[in-house]
Amino acid sequence: MALAVQPYTNEMDDHDPLHRPVCRLLQAHQAEMASVHMRDLFVAEPERFERFSLQVGDILLDYSKNRITDESMHLLMQLAEEAEVPGWRERMFSGDKINHTENRAVLHVALRNRSNDPVVVDGEDVMPKVNAVIERMGAFAERVRSGQWRGYTGERITDVVNIGIGGSDLGPQMVVQALRPYRHPRLKLHFISNVDGAHVKETLESLNPETTLFIVSSKTFTTQETMTNAHYARDWFMAQSQAVKHVAKHFVAVSTNRDAVTQFGIDPDNMFEFWDWVGGRYSLWSAIGLSIVLAVGAERFSELLEGAHEMDNHFRHAPLAQNMPVILAMLGVWYNNFFGAESQAILPYDHYLRSLPAYLEQADMESNGKSVDREGHVVDYATGAIVWGATGINGQHAFYQMLHQGTKMIPADFIVSIEPPTELEGHHDILMANFLAQTEALMRGRTREETQLESGAVQVGQFIQHKVFDGNHPSNAILLQKLTPHALGMLVALYEHKIFVQGVIWNLNSYDQWGVELGKQLANRILPELHADVPVGSHDASTNALINHYRRMSHPRAGL
Numbered sequence: 001m002a003l004a005v006q007p008y009t010n011e012m013d014d015h016d017p018l019h020r021p022v023c024r025l026l027q028a029h030q031a032e033m034a035s036v037h038m039r040d041l042f043v044a045e046p047e048r049f050e051r052f053s054l055q056v057g058d059i060l061l062d063y064s065k066n067r068i069t070d071e072s073m074h075l076l077m078q079l080a081e082e083a084e085v086p087g088w089r090e091r092m093f094s095g096d097k098i099n100h101t102e103n104r105a106v107l108h109v110a111l112r113n114r115s116n117d118p119v120v121v122d123g124e125d126v127m128p129k130v131n132a133v134i135e136r137m138g139a140f141a142e143r144v145r146s147g148q149w150r151g152y153t154g155e156r157i158t159d160v161v162n163i164g165i166g167g168s169d170l171g172p173q174m175v176v177q178a179l180r181p182y183r184h185p186r187l188k189l190h191f192i193s194n195v196d197g198a199h200v201k202e203t204l205e206s207l208n209p210e211t212t213l214f215i216v217s218s219k220t221f222t223t224q225e226t227m228t229n230a231h232y233a234r235d236w237f238m239a240q241s242q243a244v245k246h247v248a249k250h251f252v253a254v255s256t257n258r259d260a261v262t263q264f265g266i267d268p269d270n271m272f273e274f275w276d277w278v279g280g281r282y283s284l285w286s287a288i289g290l291s292i293v294l295a296v297g298a299e300r301f302s303e304l305l306e307g308a309h310e311m312d313n314h315f316r317h318a319p320l321a322q323n324m325p326v327i328l329a330m331l332g333v334w335y336n337n338f339f340g341a342e343s344q345a346i347l348p349y350d351h352y353l354r355s356l357p358a359y360l361e362q363a364d365m366e367s368n369g370k371s372v373d374r375e376g377h378v379v380d381y382a383t384g385a386i387v388w389g390a391t392g393i394n395g396q397h398a399f400y401q402m403l404h405q406g407t408k409m410i411p412a413d414f415i416v417s418i419e420p421p422t423e424l425e426g427h428h429d430i431l432m433a434n435f436l437a438q439t440e441a442l443m444r445g446r447t448r449e450e451t452q453l454e455s456g457a458v459q460v461g462q463f464i465q466h467k468v469f470d471g472n473h474p475s476n477a478i479l480l481q482k483l484t485p486h487a488l489g490m491l492v493a494l495y496e497h498k499i500f501v502q503g504v505i506w507n508l509n510s511y512d513q514w515g516v517e518l519g520k521q522l523a524n525r526i527l528p529e530l531h532a533d534v535p536v537g538s539h540d541a542s543t544n545a546l547i548n549h550y551r552r553m554s555h556p557r558a559g560l
């Protein structure tokens, strides 16, 4: 298999972590490991589980079903050390502006800093204002949850609609879904993100303006999709309430942009603030989590933050070789850069975690889907993997065929909770048995001889090869004791730090997202052209033709 790492030469830039001498060692080691089967490693090393697993708080990580030996882990940790993961980690925690292209600190860890130790940005300890917003969120949520906060006709709030997109949607939506067993019995949470009118219309269809509370969530408060949906929701509300003064009881905002919030017509007293050092995809811990607090209450939200803080402490202080996010990250680097794997599957065996893959798609791919390093050089090595997935049990009946017998290497994270969310123990045992069976099957496979033995004499023939499983497919098993707010906080922070470590290894700025800008700009240019009186000719032939086709076909009676 082609390696993504170039041979080392002395002229190569010191800042280029994948051209370090340790990478030559890793390359040579990969060449040895390429033909080693995990089945044989398990026979030779019966204590593999003890050696390659660790428990941190609520989370057990078994990484023994990976194509690794002690030497692999030793070399990978050496790479992490040489790429200065510990130094970068400290810079992040202490508020350095490591998001250098936007001149911003990266401090989602401060949002869940339950120790309250000062975190200083531009000479100011941010902890007092972090805590003040958390308190305001809790107090507001309590008023809504208790029924004290009433709508303009005096009715209690029954439905909360979060309008936001990307990080202002995926995080809170995933957490509210994951913590459904802890939800408030009266309040129903809804999330509108898509600018396709069907999303907002369909959601509002069943709602009553008198009992609906909108949270307009947008870091910038300029995002086209969010603002379009927010204006529609306001018009929908005004059509019934008829008075601007009622907006204050039904619209609150979460943003860093006070002016834009005021301009939209939301009372700044109803605005929950966060700061530019919170990245959108890392913002569920901030006021962006207001829908979470409304759904599960301030105490549960606090447990979520505590879980994340526990993982932060582990990540900050544990030695690299016993550091869960570092281990996950370096295994990803091993497959991505030395085995040529292109993707990473996320497979929760948990109905309530069904949105985790979508959440991690943004978290990971918007962070590390980059081809220019921190110094602006175009990289010649693979960076962020394609992250994808679905609930594992459904995937088994859909795409697992490829995991087992396809030609691509697809490292997979299997996630499950030991305690079921319902009393249906029998269901949970089936789920668990499948979880275990899949990781075993991926690792072990089934040889031709075993297949022949199992199939019996009738089956011995030309189709036998179709029933052979090569195995040797890597996976991690991540077991939570129970999907509590605390455990979920730990899990999400685990992935955040994994992404951070990989960004350091690849010498990327994981905290900007310039790659989303061009499409936004072009969309703004194209928008008025869709209704132009004359044929559009300023783009390439394909785009022109499509715009003109749309003009003709969407307004056939206008004779365009």
Ligand code: F6P
Pocket (backbone or CB within 6 Å): 165, 166, 167, 168, 217, 218, 219, 220, 221, 222, 223, 226, 280, 281, 366, 513, 516
């Ligand atoms: O376009 C990408 C993006 O900027 C994401 O990074 C962000 O999470 C999302 O849009 C929403 O942005 P905002 O919260 O400013 O509306």
